[in-house]
Amino acid sequence: MRYIHRLTCLLLLSLVVGCAAPSVTPTQPPPTPTSTAEVQVATPTPTTEVKTATPVARATPQVMAGPFWWNDAVFYEIFVRSFYDSDGDGVGDLNGVIEKLDYLNDGDPTTTEDLGVTGIWLMPIMQSPSYHGYDITDYYTVDDEYGTNEDFLRLMEEAHRRGIRVIVDLVLNHTSSQHPWFVSARDDVNSPYRDFYIWSEENPGYKGPWGGKVWHRCSTGYYYGIFWEGMPDLNYNNPAVTAEMEKVIRFWLEDMGADGFRLDAVKHLIEEGRVQENTPATHEWLRGFYAFYKGINPDAMTVGEVWSSTTEVVKYIGDQLDLAFEFDTAQATLRSAKFEDRSHILRAHRLSTERYPPNQFATFLTNHDQERAMSELRENVNRSKTAASLLLTGPGVPFLYYGEEIGHIGGKPDENIRTPMQWSDEDNAGFTTAMIAWRAPQPNYREVNVAAQTDDPDSLLSHYRRLIHVRHDHAALRIGDWREVEVEDKRIYAFLRYSDEETLLVLINLGGEPISDYSLSLPEGPLSEGSASEVFTGAPVSAPTINAEGGFDDYTPLAELAPYSTYIIRIE
Ligand SMILES: [Ca+2]
Ligand SMILES: [Ca+2]
Ligand SMILES: [Ca+2]
Ligand SMILES: [Ca+2]
Known part of the structure; x- marks a missing residue:
């Protein structure tokens, strides 16, 4: 029922809109390699056709900083x-x-x-x-x-x-090729849904990003489907x-x-x-x-x-x-x-x-x-x-x-x-x-x-x-900033997560051996005091000495990092 109703609306709409031809044409030359998205966005003209076909005139979206839920x-x-x-x-x-x-x-x-x-x-x-x-x-x-x-x-x-x-x-x-829109579009070149999809009378022949076939033949022409013939791409220029x-x-x-x-x-x-x-x-x-x-x-x-x-x-x-x-x-x-x-x-x-x-x-x-x-x-x-x-x-x-x-x-x-x-x-x-x-x-x-x-x-x-x-x-793990903590041994990954609420030092031994000969340094950071507690395993840890730049040098919070271990140290 709903479908029939929408079909009616669409027929009306299509009368108003007319049968604007889809802008995908097989004769369109490939873009020059230098025309990156950034360049084209900065240049107001090259996508005029697409823009006029898309009535998405809307307020400039405001970019918000977060954090969000x-x-x-x-x-x-x-x-x-x-x-x-x-x-x-x-x-x-x-x-x-x-x-x-x-x-x-x-x-x-x-x-x-x-x-x-x-x-x-x-x-x-x-x-x-x-x-x-x-x-x-x-x-x-x-x-x-x-x-x-x-x-x-x-x-x-x-x-x-x-x-x-x-x-x-x-x-x-894309939709399914069994979607009523596509069935109608495929069977009838005058269907109001014809322009819901992307058509060509001739086979444009070019391949998709993964080298696969993207133009698929049916009795009324060739349609574009980037993934496979069962998923015809919708035409958002319409x-x-x-x-x-x-x-x-x-x-x-x-x-x-x-x-x-x-x-x-x-x-x-x-x-x-x-x-x-x-x-x-x-x-x-x-x-x-x-x-x-x-x-x-x-x-x-x-x-x-x-x-x-x-x-x-x-x-x-x-x-x-x-x-x-x-x-x-x-x-x-x-x-x-x-x-x-x-x-x-x-x-x-x-x-x-x-x-x-x-x-x-x-x-x-x-x-x-x-x-x-x-x-x-x-x-x-x-x-x-x-x-x-x-x-x-x-x-x-x-x-x-x-x-x-x-x-x-x-x-x-x-x-x-x-x-x-x-x-x-x-x-x-x-x-x-x-x-x-x-x-x-x-x-x-x-x-x-x-x-x-x-x-x-x-x-x-x-x-x-x-x-x-x-x-x-721990809010710092969810919304906090990230900062690298230096340590020589590549089996160790150490970094800070810090927010207004707290500063956490995450310390992960990626390797299968215990590591005892290591020291961490943070040339500058957000730290002001140096008491420390481990909040993930409860392991006893020593506190760093905070340097003048809010970081630390030569810090070894645990004498030994167990194999494949994760520690999360709260420093305050
Ligand atoms: Ca079931
Ligand atoms: Ca099903
Ligand atoms: Ca597409
Ligand atoms: Ca629960």
């Missing part, structure tokens, strides 16, 4: 299909997420048996024909397999009651597409009460000829998008998937997206843990803290598109603990991928890194009562599961819990 949060990425099955059909669902909320956060700050996360990112939950849901056929309805819109509303209520905010995956770049997606955004924020969005593939929104990522037109569209969603709810948060280097990612922050995932830092985190060498993460932290507004970037180890962290680390639990320490004591807003906290394994293909959550050693890892789960859990679930780790103080799960709780207890 998300800086106090620890997020947890959930693949609903694999998290918990509440009704025994072998497929995870929203009611299953509700049943497991107490595992994530029981809402009682005095208990520490829960993981303590305060944010959830739900991978796509809208109607979709695929198992992963990144090709949507109806943006207004929860996928039948996952439940109903009412289930989602109940999840929001139950999550909020526990102090957990929930953001949903929003796929703007204002009717923007208008439709603004309705979707409003629906999820207002009617469904979502706290924000994770934006899939957002750097690919608008192509400029053969330039298929990070285009000026994409940045411009997102400025309008930012003003739009902040106008609905100034507290709504977005985190973008911009799978590019730090220097590209940072261009989105503050007036287009609130946060974006720091893929470079994620890789550096795992490398430092894996090779027991701080160089990688130190470089990443230097760059990210220099480039981003304070803590306005999203950190993680791996996500649903990458080999599991535990597999990257060759199933070494100690190194996994180090990686967790780097993630949860470092700057930025941390995101965990479900199962990471117990050491889920898995490599490509993708289904294998999205396997059912290993709750217990029961059949199907306690994920479902069905005989057969939508996909089998990893074979190691009899040993690696929540039940086996929950009461073990040395388990990876316990380490994650303690790290998350210590982060909640």
Whole structure:
């Protein structure tokens, strides 16, 4: 019904708008290599066509400094299909997420048996024909397999009651090829939806950023789909597409009460000829998008998937997206843990803290598109603990991928890194009562599961819990500045996190040997006095002598750093 109504609106709209031709033309020459996004933004003329086609005239967004609520949060990425099955059909669902909320956060700050996360990112939950849901056929309805819109509303209520905010995956770049818009557009060149997508009569022939086919043939021409033929890209040069997606955004924020969005593939929104990522037109569209969603709810948060280097990612922050995932830092985190060498993460932290507004970037180890962290680390639990320490004591807003906290394994293909959550050693890892789960859990679930780790103080799960709780207890870890602390031994990573409230010295031995011959120095810093206490392990520590510049020289807080250990020393 709703669809029919929207179709009617659209027909009317299309009469007003007319059939503006999409600006993607195969004859458009490739841009010169020097025309970087920055240059084009500074030059007012080259994207005129795109700008006039996009009626996103909006107030200049104000860039705020923060910190914001998300800086106090620890997020947890959930693949609903694999998290918990509440009704025994072998497929995870929203009611299953509700049943497991107490595992994530029981809402009682005095208990520490829960993981303590305060944010959830739900991978796509809208109607979709695929198992992963990144090709949507109806943006207004929860996928039948996952439940109903009412289930989602109940999840929001139950999550909020526990102090957990929930953001949903929003796929703007493309729809499913089975979406009614595309079906109509494909079958009828005069369809009002024809210009919702990107068409060419001839095959432009050029490839995508990964060398794959992006122009797909159908009976009425060639359409553009950067990922594959089942995901035709939407045409955001058509204002009717923007208008439709603004309705979707409003629906999820207002009617469904979502706290924000994770934006899939957002750097690919608008192509400029053969330039298929990070285009000026994409940045411009997102400025309008930012003003739009902040106008609905100034507290709504977005985190973008911009799978590019730090220097590209940072261009989105503050007036287009609130946060974006720091893929470079994620890789550096795992490398430092894996090779027991701080160089990688130190470089990443230097760059990210220099480039981003304070803590306005999203950190993680791996996500649903990458080999599991535990597999990257060759199933070494100690190194996994180090990686967790780097993630949860470092700057930025941390995101965990479900199962990471117990050491889920898995490599490509993708289904294998999205396997059912290993709750217990029961059949199907306690994920479902069905005989057969939508996909089998990893074979190691009899040993690696929540039940086996929950009461073990040395388990990876316990380490994650303690790290998350210590982060909640110490504002400097959440919103504080970062500063490097010098130490010769590359197996040691030492840095300050400091805010108005407190100064913390984080000291991590990345290596497998105890280290006793070391000394720390901080040529200048924010320190004024020199009493010290260790807040993570409770180990006795000595205090530094504060020098005239507020730093310290030759400081050895513990006589010995245990193998793979993390210390957090409060200096006051
Ligand atoms: Ca189910
Ligand atoms: Ca609790
Ligand atoms: Ca489905
Ligand atoms: Ca696109």
